[in-house]
Amino acid sequence: MSTTAQHAESHAHGHGLGETVTHNAAKFGMWLFLGTEILLFGGLFAAYALFRAKYPDLFYESHKKLDISLGTINTIVLIFSSFTMAMAVSAAQKRNRKWLMILLGVTFICAAAFGVNKYFEYSAKFHHDIFPDTNIFFALYFMMTGLHMLHVFLGMGIILALIIMAKQGRFKEGNRYTPVEVGGLYWHLVDLIWIYLFPLLYLIG
Amino acid sequence: MANGVMTQTQYIPYLAQKGLKSWILTTDHKRIGILYLVTISFFFMIGGLTALGMRYELMTPELDFFRSTTEYNVAFTLHGSLMVFFFIVPGIAASFGNFLLPLMIGARDVAFPRINLLSFWIYLAGTAILLFALMQPADTGWTFYTPYSIQTGAKVIMITLGVFVLGFSSILTGMNFIVTIHKLRAPGMTWSRLPLFIWASYATAILQLLATPVVGITLLLLIAERAFDIGFFDPAKGGDPILFQNFFWFYSHPAVYIMIIPAFGIISEIIPVFARKPIFGYKAIAYSSFAIAIISFFVWMHHMFVSGISETAAAIFSFLTMLVAIPTAIKVFNWIATLYKGSIEFHSSMLYALSFIVLFTIGGLTGVYLGALAIDVHLHDTYFIVAHMHYVMIGGTVMGFFGGLHFWYQKWFGKVFNELTAKAAWFLVFVGFNVTFFPQFFMGFQGMPRRYATYPAEYISYHAISTYGSWILGLGILIMTVNLLLPLMKKSNYPKSSNPYGSLSLEWQVPSPPPHENFDKIPTVTDWTYSYGKNRSEANAKK
Numbered sequence: 001m002s003t004t005a006q007h008a009e010s011h012a013h014g015h016g017l018g019e020t021v022t023h024n025a026a027k028f029g030m031w032l033f034l035g036t037e038i039l040l041f042g043g044l045f046a047a048y049a050l051f052r053a054k055y056p057d058l059f060y061e062s063h064k065k066l067d068i069s070l071g072t073i074n075t076i077v078l079i080f081s082s083f084t085m086a087m088a089v090s091a092a093q094k095r096n097r098k099w100l101m102i103l104l105g106v107t108f109i110c111a112a113a114f115g116v117n118k119y120f121e122y123s124a125k126f127h128h129d130i131f132p133d134t135n136i137f138f139a140l141y142f143m144m145t146g147l148h149m150l151h152v153f154l155g156m157g158i159i160l161a162l163i164i165m166a167k168q169g170r171f172k173e174g175n176r177y178t179p180v181e182v183g184g185l186y187w188h189l190v191d192l193i194w195i196y197l198f199p200l201l202y203l204i205g
Numbered sequence: 206m207a208n209g210v211m212t213q214t215q216y217i218p219y220l221a222q223k224g225l226k227s228w229i230l231t232t233d234h235k236r237i238g239i240l241y242l243v244t245i246s247f248f249f250m251i252g253g254l255t256a257l258g259m260r261y262e263l264m265t266p267e268l269d270f271f272r273s274t275t276e277y278n279v280a281f282t283l284h285g286s287l288m289v290f291f292f293i294v295p296g297i298a299a300s301f302g303n304f305l306l307p308l309m310i311g312a313r314d315v316a317f318p319r320i321n322l323l324s325f326w327i328y329l330a331g332t333a334i335l336l337f338a339l340m341q342p343a344d345t346g347w348t349f350y351t352p353y354s355i356q357t358g359a360k361v362i363m364i365t366l367g368v369f370v371l372g373f374s375s376i377l378t379g380m381n382f383i384v385t386i387h388k389l390r391a392p393g394m395t396w397s398r399l400p401l402f403i404w405a406s407y408a409t410a411i412l413q414l415l416a417t418p419v420v421g422i423t424l425l426l427l428i429a430e431r432a433f434d435i436g437f438f439d440p441a442k443g444g445d446p447i448l449f450q451n452f453f454w455f456y457s458h459p460a461v462y463i464m465i466i467p468a469f470g471i472i473s474e475i476i477p478v479f480a481r482k483p484i485f486g487y488k489a490i491a492y493s494s495f496a497i498a499i500i501s502f503f504v505w506m507h508h509m510f511v512s513g514i515s516e517t518a519a520a521i522f523s524f525l526t527m528l529v530a531i532p533t534a535i536k537v538f539n540w541i542a543t544l545y546k547g548s549i550e551f552h553s554s555m556l557y558a559l560s561f562i563v564l565f566t567i568g569g570l571t572g573v574y575l576g577a578l579a580i581d582v583h584l585h586d587t588y589f590i591v592a593h594m595h596y597v598m599i600g601g602t603v604m605g606f607f608g609g610l611h612f613w614y615q616k617w618f619g620k621v622f623n624e625l626t627a628k629a630a631w632f633l634v635f636v637g638f639n640v641t642f643f644p645q646f647f648m649g650f651q652g653m654p655r656r657y658a659t660y661p662a663e664y665i666s667y668h669a670i671s672t673y674g675s676w677i678l679g680l681g682i683l684i685m686t687v688n689l690l691l692p693l694m695k696k697s698n699y700p701k702s703s704n705p706y707g708s709l710s711l712e713w714q715v716p717s718p719p720p721h722e723n724f725d726k727i728p729t730v731t732d733w734t735y736s737y738g739k740n741r742s743e744a745n746a747k748k
Contacts, residue, residue: 017389025316025388032380036418043422043452047437055443132433136443139435143426 311391335367405470468605480547564600589649633681640674
């Protein structure tokens with residue numbers, strides 16, 4: 001027979017999984033999920049490549065109507081939030097609850113600032129009669145930044161949940177900071193996608 | 206273990222707990238597997254009934270059963286959508302995958318049991334949205350090709366939203382399975398000892414993760430196209446209708462392997478047990494699933510040979526399409542080599558497995574045939590395609606599904622069905638299937654186009670035979686269903702042994718039905734799953 005009932009592993013006897021297994025599994029799962037997120041945006045990037053190759057002039061002319069300074073500010077805000085998020089993970093690992101909450105709070109504020117900025121940007125576009133059906137470039141602009149904005153909102157929800165969990169003292173002992181690390185991974189992806197969106201949409205030259 | 210019985214300190218079968226709450230809030234992978242099994246079987250039945258209705262309509266050239274051709278269009282949209290999105294894509298992967306995966310690798314559950322339940326609920330939400338949308342007749346077909354899907358009055362936004370939500374469920378399940386296989390294998394369950402069903406589930410999960418997001422964005426774009434008029438697929442606005450087809454098939458071609466690869470896994474489990482031989486070419490079978498998965502991403506344009514793509518692109522995709530035949534044939538040859546000089550027992554599940562080999566080979570070879578450019582131009586959108594696709598999907602996936610149902614039935618439910626009735630049902634299914642679909646190769650070749658409710662009188666004999674066949678097939682499935690349902694309602698029909706077929710795989714080393722936690726103690730695996738030759742006398746003695 002192929003098996004023996006002997007069990008060597010310590011975690012085999014308990015009914016839960018070991019903390020290390022859970023931690024690694026959660027991280028691995030999140031990485032896989034992030035892969036699917038990139039593919040989701042990948043469809044839009046493919047459409048972007050196709051249409052930009054087809055209509056280079058339209059893209060160049062239309063992109064001038066975007067507000068580069070607002071875009072730049074948002075880029076800086078988001079990169080900074082990624083930095084505070086990374087620091088938050090580090091604080092969680094060091095069991096520094098106070099700094100964890102401060103850093104998560106700053107990250108949340110940055111995300112909110114990004115959203116407010118985007119709101120002004122969108123309203124300015126609508127004010128100038130620019131809508132998703134104006135032309136292919138703006139269709140792409142609204143689809144890409146809109147889908148990204150959805151991810152920012154989702155990320156804000158996650159960060160808020162982490163802050164509440166931290167307040168409840170959930171990241172005290174053992175390997176329990178897993179949610180912070182996994183949530184952090186997600187937030188870095190939101191940042192990363194914007195880093196691609198910014199030059200593709202705002203800096204066509 | 207030498208004595209083949211895993212001693213349980215306190216054996217409580219996973220089915221023991223009763224009540225609605227114990228089901229809808231369960232995080233037990235086995236129960237979630239049953240939830241999927243029941244749901245997909247239900248939709249399979251509905252989808253099958255719409256197919257019987259279409260076949261009944263097609264018995265005569267005129268419109269007689271349906272009141273209008275639109276009604277016929279609605280029927281085939283319903284048939285296609287139900288069968289593809291509700292039954293065959295989640296099908297084996299979610300039902301058998303959930304039930305077997307932790308048992309086979311020696312784990313207590315999947316890596317994320319709660320996400321697993323969430324994934325089932327998302328699946329249900331998706332089906333609810335989709336069903337609600339389909340209550341208002343839709344006539345786009347299951348492919349939602351633009352520009353028609355933008356112009357039609359049907360609730361395309363709702364339908365695509367439903368499919369989008371279903372995709373989420375698929376992604377979460379795939380993610381869960383990959384992590385489980387990586388992180389939760391029992392000690393000694395090395396990659397080279399993994400059951401082939403696990404290898405197949407792994408390849409499927411990768412496809413789910415890589416392909417589903419792309420159809421997700423495609424459907425979002427279609428929604429945006431209808432809601433905001435973004436013009437991506439509208440040539441009048443500078444868009445490209447072919448882009449939709451590219452996006453759609455970039456997912457939907459790999460998706461056909463999401464449908465079939467789990468069935469490959471089931472066949473690889475059944476054949477060595479009933480041939481009483483180690484599986485031939487274990488690694489070749491395992492790796493070929495991945496070869497198929499990889500190649501499947503580079504063949505999508507073969508659905509679009511007549512859409513006006515360049516001849517160069519068409520020639521390249523034609524060549525790449527034929528490449529898929531290589532890893533697929535590797536599997537078929539290895540299964541046949543496993544049978545060679547085996548001591549074959551014709552259990553009902555083995556009969557389904559053997560019919561799988563025959564029917565899938567016909568389906569696969571006609572696929573290569575269709576991959577040839579010139580021939581495809583002639584056969585595009587004819588009944589030849591319908592026959593090819595059903596030989597792969599029914600002759601392949603559904604045969605694997607039925608085979609798996611008969612093989613693991615005792616393990617799922619702790620009951621036995623009537624074997625003689627099962628064999629009779631198999632006979633009707635096998636004959637009925639061939640009578641239904643074989644004539645369609647001929648009429649397709651002679652030019653009968655697909656998706657029409659009426660047709661020229663010259664095709665009547667083929668259509669009539671096909672309809673008679675659908676009745677035989679329907680009767681076979683009905684008998685099979687009754688045969689599998691009856692034991693569940695009786696207080697008898699308990700199995701004599703927890704491992705009646707002398708399988709060496711881990712799931713057969715626990716009682717039937719398995720206890721809630723699967724294993725009393727996590728087993729340590731010391732040997733390959735398929736060492737049937739070595740332990741032949743021992744395994745035979747146990748029967």
